[in-house]
Amino acid sequence: MNGSQLLIEMLIENKIETLFGYPGGAVLPLYDALYDCDRIQHVLVRHEQAAVHAADGYARATGRPGVALVTSGPGATNAVTGIATAFMDSVPLIVLTGQVSTDLIGLDSFQEVDIYGMTMPITKHNYVVRHVDDLPRIVNEAFHIATTGRPGPVLIDLPKNVLNAEFRAGSWPASEPSTPSIRGYIAESSIDPKEIEMAAERLNRAQRPLILLGGGCIQGETPTLIQELAGHLGLPVASTLMGIGAFPSGHSLYLGMVGMHGTVAANRALQSADVVLNLGVRFSDRVTGNRKAFSPESYKIQVDLDPSELSKNIPADLAITGTCAEFLSGLRGQVHRTDHSAWDLQIADWRKRSAKTKRKENLNQKLTPEEVIRCIQQATAGDAIIATDVGQHQIWTATHYQFSEARSLLTSGGLGTMGYGLPAAIGAAIAFPERQVVCITGDGSFQMNMQEIMTAVDYGLNVKVAIFKNGYLGMVRQWQQLFLGRRYSSVHISSPDFVALAKSFGAHGFRAHTHEEAERIIELALQTEGLVVMEFDMTEERNVYPIVPPGSSNQEMIVE
Structure with a gap:
């Protein structure tokens, strides 16, 4: 088989059923291989940016990696916005870009760009395939990196001569390990039980507790574990924009979204809490407002599987590296319901104010x-x-x-x-x-x-x-x-x-x-x-409220 046929087989082995793409000269060998493949559906979009966004939507909705295929030059550069979108929101993607033949790289050839260099800051990892024999290793590593640990996009740049090159299939796939071993890459680390004990002790003593959910809470069994914890302890729950859906919006304990356009109840509770359990939250500027004034009285527990996010934007009093699911599972049996009735009454008052702004009638x-x-x-x-x-x-x-x-x-x-x-x-x-x-x-x-x-x-x-x-x-x-x-x-x-x-x-x-x-x-x-x-x-000049003015704290909301 040639490199293109090998790549199709590798995608099938990684359980890919759908490609979103747009053809061009550098990827013609790959499209020729797709002609004979009835196990992968190719969705022909009308713009390469849309191919990556569609793969992104597929990945977010399913939890499985999305795959986009674009050609070299403008095809690759058109994909950049979609790649950056996925990178910022930790979405698992494999982006396949065509490239001119290896002997033409660096000569300003037709439809040549250094997409590898361009996308280094906006991918979790990226590759240029220099030899067809490297394809099995690279593809397996790419899927492993994109889907483990903190998910993200991985780009594979495919020179045209590599796609056309003959591959001798004698040693593949038997010699390829099922789980790639990549030097320096540690997808997840186990949580120290003592850290879970410290978190439990703080939650048990809290008088004004709050759970804050981010995008790291939408995976696997985490949403179920959050509902169990919040229901068992009667803890109020708020979320960032990316955490919406990890806890039912209609639940009696849900206060809404926090931050620049957060609800009155969510922002007031966050600013007044004495213990905030932050799960999979990276504390972007749209969440924190003025960082110096962010939740000033709270003991902040931050749980994130990406250690680089711990205390990056907001100092954490207890920073825990690991998955939210592992942390929540370990918390079972160590926490108990306490009396924070005064806090519940205060939150109920804030919720009334939130409801008031929502129910405002249309006067025209x-x-x-x-x-x-x-x-x-x-x-x-x-x-x-x-x-x-x-x-x-x-x-x-x-x-x-x-x-x-x-x-x-x-x-x-x-x-x-x-x-x-x-x-x-x-x-x-x-x-x-x-x-x-x-x-x-x-x-x-x-x-x-x-x-x-x-x-x-x-x-x-x-x-x-x-x-x-x-x-x-x-x-x-x-x-x-x-x-x-x-x-x-x-x-x-x-x-x-x-x-x-x-x-x-x-x-x-x-x-x-x-x-x-x-x-x-x-x-x-x-x-x-x-x-x-x-x-x-629609009404022409209708505004989104509440809004926190830029540079202000979440306490300083303009409500209407």
């Missing part, structure tokens, strides 16, 4: 985003996979849709990538064709990758797109209003007729102006097979 006839999200919530019974783009609609979705399980919210948290939503929804729909998949987006974000409507139509995917059309780049406009004296600079955006656009692609399109119309078209969309675009005519 135009739709509000909160109304539409609640309509989607009711129509899907909270059981859909929701993909969002980035902006105001992302925060409204995080705070108003009730997520019942992990891996049901797909959103770009760390990089904040507009254009992520639709391709991520496509990846989720490929993985779960039987589930409702809804992309909630804005008129600005949607126009960044709206060409992927064609991909969804081609593959008959059951994706519903809700476009919040307010004529602005909403979050940028809000900042210009609140912090720059309403000096609106380059934020008014025009849009096509999204309903007509959808129909031109062969999809369905509906429009709503009122609450009644919104309820009707959402119900109709969910009953309609295939991709449906719903355009909601």
Whole structure:
């Protein structure tokens, strides 16, 4: 076999069933090998960035690695934003990039870029395959690195002559170890039982305890263990944006999201707690606000399997390296319920204030985003996979849709990538064709990758797109209003007729102006097979609240 055929066999061995990609000259040998392969589905997207976002959405929804395939040069550079998006949110990806033949590397050859060098800061690891005999080792290592420890993207750069080279299959795969041994790479380390004892002792003495969940809590049995711990001890729970879904949003102990757009209850509780158990939280600036004023009175227990995150942004009083699941399992039997009734009463008061801001009625006839999200919530019974783009609609979705399980919210948290939503929804729909998949987006974000409507139509995917059309780049406009004296600079955006656009692609399109119309078209969309675009005519200058002004502490929220 040649290198391309070998690579296909390696993907099959690693249980890959789907590739998201776009062909080009440097990867023609690989596409030729795919021609004869009936065990891997190739999803042809319309842009390489979308290929990586779709693989990302597939990975987030399933917990399995997503794989993207792009050609050299512009194909590889178009993939960079998707790779950085996955890296910031710790998503397991394998990104296969074509490269010019090894004898042409460094000569400014046609469609040559140093994608290895470009992506070093935004991959967990990357490779250039110099010889076909290295392929089995490299592919096995790549999957091992991407999926173990803290997940992340791994890039494999594939020169064209390596893909064409003959491989003598005598020693493969029997000689390859099932678990690669990589010098210097330690995926996980066991937690010292004494550290768990110290954490238990602090929790047992806490009068104002809080559990804070991050993106490291969505894997495996961790969500179940969190529910057991919180329910057993009656502990209030808050989450970061990336931790949403690890604890049911409708649970009586859940306070909501913390940080710049956190709820009143979550932020007040975080700032006033005396012990905070931080599970898989990296304390980004959007979570902490002013770091010097972050949860000033609390004893902070930080559990993370990546030791580089411990005390990186916020000093931890007890820093524990290991998985959240191992920590929570070890905590069983060492913690007991204590009386913190005064704390519960205080939280109940903060929750009332949060509810007040949510229930504010719409005083005019135009739709509000909160109304539409609640309509989607009711129509899907909270059981859909929701993909969002980035902006105001992302925060409204995080705070108003009730997520019942992990891996049901797909959103770009760390990089904040507009254009992520639709391709991520496509990846989720490929993985779960039987589930409702809804992309909630804005008129600005949607126009960044709206060409992927064609991909969804081609593959008959059951994706519903809700476009919040307010004529602005909403979050940028809000900042210009609140912090720059309403000096609106380059934020008014025009849009096509999204309903007509959808129909031109062969999809369905509906429009709503009122609450009644919104309820009707959402119900109709969910009953309609295939991709449906719903355009909601929104109130133009509606803001996301609460908001913590930049540089302020989480205590200094603007509530309305």
